[in-house]
Amino acid sequence: MSNSDQLRRHESDGFTCVHCKLQVPGAAWGTKHRNHCPACLHSRHVDQTSGDRASPCKGVMEPIGIEVRAGSRDGEWAIIHRCRTCGQLRTNRIAGDDAERALLALALRPIANPAFPIDGFR
Numbered sequence: 001m002s003n004s005d006q007l008r009r010h011e012s013d014g015f016t017c018v019h020c021k022l023q024v025p026g027a028a029w030g031t032k033h034r035n036h037c038p039a040c041l042h043s044r045h046v047d048q049t050s051g052d053r054a055s056p057c058k059g060v061m062e063p064i065g066i067e068v069r070a071g072s073r074d075g076e077w078a079i080i081h082r083c084r085t086c087g088q089l090r091t092n093r094i095a096g097d098d099a100e101r102a103l104l105a106l107a108l109r110p111i112a113n114p115a116f117p118i119d120g121f122r
């Protein structure tokens, strides 16, 4: 409860997750400004362009899929978010401490619920 604690909290630019209410610190390995929750991967529509915090929407950004960035040798992953309020789509690089289980569940979602029979591929 000291002044230095408040200062530090402001500097780290953390936030409370809109979905699972986790207290998320701002700094994370592998990302400069974290914009999604490492546990449930939800985000908030605060940016008009990446990092500007200028969007008036403030809607919940739901993770809907995984993108593998083209041209990255080690298959860099990004999360595709869709805003529940205005429908805007946005991709965000994953952070080093994002929950791998949640990322995998997202990546496997279309495989777990195929829109066509996949028996023929076996």
Ligand SMILES: [Zn+2]
Residues within 6 Å of the ligand: 017, 018, 019, 020, 021, 022, 037, 038, 039, 040, 041, 042
């Ligand atoms: Zn969360």
Ligand SMILES: [Zn+2]
Residues within 6 Å of the ligand: 045, 057, 058, 059, 083, 084, 085, 086, 087, 088
């Ligand atoms: Zn929005």
